[in-house]
Amino acid sequence: MELDLFNGLNSRQTEAVRHTQGPCMILAGAGSGKTKVLTCRIANLIVNEGVSPDSIMAITFTNKAAQEMKKRIRNMIPGYSGQWIQTFHAACYKILRMDIQHLGYDKNFVIMDDSDCKSLLKSTLKENQFYDVKAEDLLYPIKQMKNRLANPEEFFINMKLSLEMKEKYLQIYRAYSRQLKEINALDFEDLIVLCTKLFRNFPEVLEKYRNWFRYILVDEYQDTNMSQYDLIHCLAERNKNLFIVGDPDQSIYSWRGAEPHNIKRFLKDYPEARVIKLEQNYRSTGNILDAANHIINYNTGREDKHLFTDSGPGELITCFNAPDSFQEARFIAENISEALASEGCRYRDCAIFYRTHAQSRVIEEALTRRNIPYKIIGASKFYDRKEIKDILSYLRLVCNPNDILSFERIVNMSKKGVGRKTLDKIRTLAQEKALPILEVLNFTEEIAGLGQKSRATLEEFYGMLKYFTALNDGGSSLADLLDAVLETTSYKETLIKNDHLEAEARLENIHELRSLALEFEQNGGSGLEEFLAGTVLVQEADDVDDSDLVFMMTFHGAKGLEFSHVFMSGMEEGVFPSYRSESREEMEEERRLCYVGITRARKRLFLSHTVTRLLYGYERNNAPSRFLKEIPEGLLKIPAQRVYLHTPIQEGDTVLHRKFGPGNVLELREDGIIAIIDFERGGTKMMRLDMAPLEKIG
DNA sequence: AGGATTAACTTTTTT
DNA sequence: AGTTAATCCT
Numbered sequence: 001m002e003l004d005l006f007n008g009l010n011s012r013q014t015e016a017v018r019h020t021q022g023p024c025m026i027l028a029g030a031g032s033g034k035t036k037v038l039t040c041r042i043a044n045l046i047v048n049e050g051v052s053p054d055s056i057m058a059i060t061f062t063n064k065a066a067q068e069m070k071k072r073i074r075n076m077i078p079g080y081s082g083q084w085i086q087t088f089h090a091a092c093y094k095i096l097r098m099d100i101q102h103l104g105y106d107k108n109f110v111i112m113d114d115s116d117c118k119s120l121l122k123s124t125l126k127e128n129q130f131y132d133v134k135a136e137d138l139l140y141p142i143k144q145m146k147n148r149l150a151n152p153e154e155f156f157i158n159m160k161l162s163l164e165m166k167e168k169y170l171q172i173y174r175a176y177s178r179q180l181k182e183i184n185a186l187d188f189e190d191l192i193v194l195c196t197k198l199f200r201n202f203p204e205v206l207e208k209y210r211n212w213f214r215y216i217l218v219d220e221y222q223d224t225n226m227s228q229y230d231l232i233h234c235l236a237e238r239n240k241n242l243f244i245v246g247d248p249d250q251s252i253y254s255w256r257g258a259e260p261h262n263i264k265r266f267l268k269d270y271p272e273a274r275v276i277k278l279e280q281n282y283r284s285t286g287n288i289l290d291a292a293n294h295i296i297n298y299n300t301g302r303e304d305k306h307l308f309t310d311s312g313p314g315e316l317i318t319c320f321n322a323p324d325s326f327q328e329a330r331f332i333a334e335n336i337s338e339a340l341a342s343e344g345c346r347y348r349d350c351a352i353f354y355r356t357h358a359q360s361r362v363i364e365e366a367l368t369r370r371n372i373p374y375k376i377i378g379a380s381k382f383y384d385r386k387e388i389k390d391i392l393s394y395l396r397l398v399c400n401p402n403d404i405l406s407f408e409r410i411v412n413m414s415k416k417g418v419g420r421k422t423l424d425k426i427r428t429l430a431q432e433k434a435l436p437i438l439e440v441l442n443f444t445e446e447i448a449g450l451g452q453k454s455r456a457t458l459e460e461f462y463g464m465l466k467y468f469t470a471l472n473d474g475g476s477s478l479a480d481l482l483d484a485v486l487e488t489t490s491y492k493e494t495l496i497k498n499d500h501l502e503a504e505a506r507l508e509n510i511h512e513l514r515s516l517a518l519e520f521e522q523n524g525g526s527g528l529e530e531f532l533a534g535t536v537l538v539q540e541a542d543d544v545d546d547s548d549l550v551f552m553m554t555f556h557g558a559k560g561l562e563f564s565h566v567f568m569s570g571m572e573e574g575v576f577p578s579y580r581s582e583s584r585e586e587m588e589e590e591r592r593l594c595y596v597g598i599t600r601a602r603k604r605l606f607l608s609h610t611v612t613r614l615l616y617g618y619e620r621n622n623a624p625s626r627f628l629k630e631i632p633e634g635l636l637k638i639p640a641q642r643v644y645l646h647t648p649i650q651e652g653d654t655v656l657h658r659k660f661g662p663g664n665v666l667e668l669r670e671d672g673i674i675a676i677i678d679f680e681r682g683g684t685k686m687m688r689l690d691m692a693p694l695e696k697i698g
Numbered sequence: 699a700g701g702a703t704t705a706a707c708t709t710t711t712t713t
Numbered sequence: 714a715g716t717t718a719a720t721c722c723t
Contacts, residue, residue: 358714
């Protein structure tokens with residue numbers, strides 16, 4: 001019996017889903033149903049072609065995309081495990097957990113996130129007394145070097161720096177690598193790079209995985225970097241069952257090491273590859289699509305690709321020029337209210353995009369004034385939060401007594417008395433004795449010049465960690481372990497004492513961490529190592545969910561999402577495109593970012609720009625974005641200039657003035673810009689409603 | 699050792 | 714403007 005996977009697919013999609021053997025590249029335009037194609041193809045392979053489910057590997061960039069794929073396939077094939085539908089990093093983690101010993105690492109390695117790496121670099125710089133090098137200056141080149149699988153010597157020598165600096169960089173890089181290895185830690189890049197090393201240097205290991213992964217699919221191929229390309233190529237080059245999906249026009253991460261060129265490289269490496277273009281868009285109205293097509297056509301050297309839709313032109317695109325960013329924000333708020341009232345949409349159908357997070361504050365304020373609920377996506381990540389990092393540091397130290405970063409983070413937390421000097425002594429002793437940093441605390445009497453107070457703190461800390469370690473070794477659950485940590489450290493009490501304002505939110509986060517631990521174990525996860533790896537690999541920020549709120553995010557954060565009403569704010573030269581994008585390549589990436597933004601919209605698109613904007617403490621007069629001029633005028637509708645008020649005010653309303661207190665609105669003049677108000681304190685005044693600090697209270 | 703002040707920045711951040 | 718890191722001061 002053939003599962004009907006082809007119902008509702010167009011001919012191109014069907015061709016893609018039916019593709020079974022050999023290399024294939026799908027050029028999938030925005031909203032053309034690429035996830036459908038990916039999931040249906042996997043289902044087709046399993047159900048109709050008899051392929052074993054676990055011999056299929058599907059790689060994504062985000063956990064969200066991986067989850068979504070698993071979910072959709074499970075809808076077609078109940079009980080499907082999808083254990084190799086993973087992000088690049090998670091898949092590599094799984095492989096390395098099985099085979100990293102070939103490379104001389106321990107199986108229980110830990111993963112360091114970027115802030116950990118930065119701290120590590122900082123301490124390395126200090127040790128070497130390189131005061132003229134900043135950790136950030138090194139972090140990016142090191143990542144870039146690893147992403148490109150470059151030779152360190154060559155890479156640093158080719159940097160545009162003085163010879164002395166190049167040598168310093170190389171020296172720090174070596175010290176950094178040594179230290180990572182010493183504490184049995186891998187950074188994000190290592191996960192990929194070490195996997196390729198494993199495959200290249202140990203043919204029998206590669207053979208095992210090649211036999212395992214008979215079919216490989218890669219999503220968002222335009223975002224792969226060189227090491228990721230190499231990884232996939234290693235696995236696929238023999239049987240060539242490689243199915244890649246990508247859209248060069250949505251490549252917006254080249255600044256992070258992605259090489260969109262990999263799409264062309266794929267065709268060189270697999271000249272026999274079948275290429276299928278998905279150009280029919282099922283998301284946006286004709287006008288929106290038209291605008292997107294016009295803009296992206298300004299980029300050079302594009303593959304010929306033109307999105308079309310069967311749906312009608314729809315509404316025109318609204319383009320508003322606001323006097324300042326405050327009125328731009330009110331324009332957005334008012335149009336959201338209007339859409340809710342007259343078009344029957346919900347808050348969650350609306351999204352506001354901006355180029356930088358700094359732009360969100362003014363908009364938030366306007367939404368709050370109108371009582372519009374909103375949620376900011378992607379601003380602060382859960383596992384980046386201080387309280388979470390603190391608590392996790394205890395667990396990490398239980399796992400890995402070498403974890404010097406976690407140690408330094410928490411050793412001075414509950415009881416004070418350990419500062420820079422003492423830490424230096426501990427570090428030195430650890431080196432002398434070649435002991436893990438934690439175990440040095442067993443020898444506090446050997447630390448010269450240690451005060452009574454410091455010693456007491458250290459000994460208590462050591463006892464605490466031994467207790468946690470015993471709990472973990474005794475097989476206690478993660479939730480119990482977390483409770484023990486919270487209890488013994490009095491973390492909550494300290495939090496409330498020191499941090500009245502944010503304590504509640506922080507406590508909530510700690511609670512959430514406990515839930516995550518419970519969930520991890522309920523889903524069959526086991527072991528502190530794997531849980532901790534998950535906390536690094538799943539950097540989940542606040543996510544678009546089922547709640548009925550307006551979503552606010554950067555253009556980058558909008559990729560992969562869709563909303564019926566989209567507001568693109570700050571469409572100004574210097575803001576979007578960013579003033580930092582100077583070269584043609586950078587400008588074209590900004591344009592692709594704009595293309596991504598526009599193609600998120602289903603029904604209505606609102607573009608706005610301002611005459612003057614307050615940004616970084618200065619008022620700036622920005623010209624309208626070049627992207628606005630790239631949209632044919634016929635697609636645009638320019639609303640009449642009007643003043644957007646904090647709150648719509650009518651005659652007879654009661655208002656509250658910041659200085660004069662409550663008052664009654666007697667009369668409105670000049671189309672409602674000017675009001676005559678009778679204040680209880682201060683008498684009758686005439687004021688401009690767009691300037692005055694007024695709130696409507698009745 | 700730890701709080702207080704000042705200087706230095708500020709694009710985007712899938713893992 | 715607003716945040717964060719580095720430095721100074723007690």
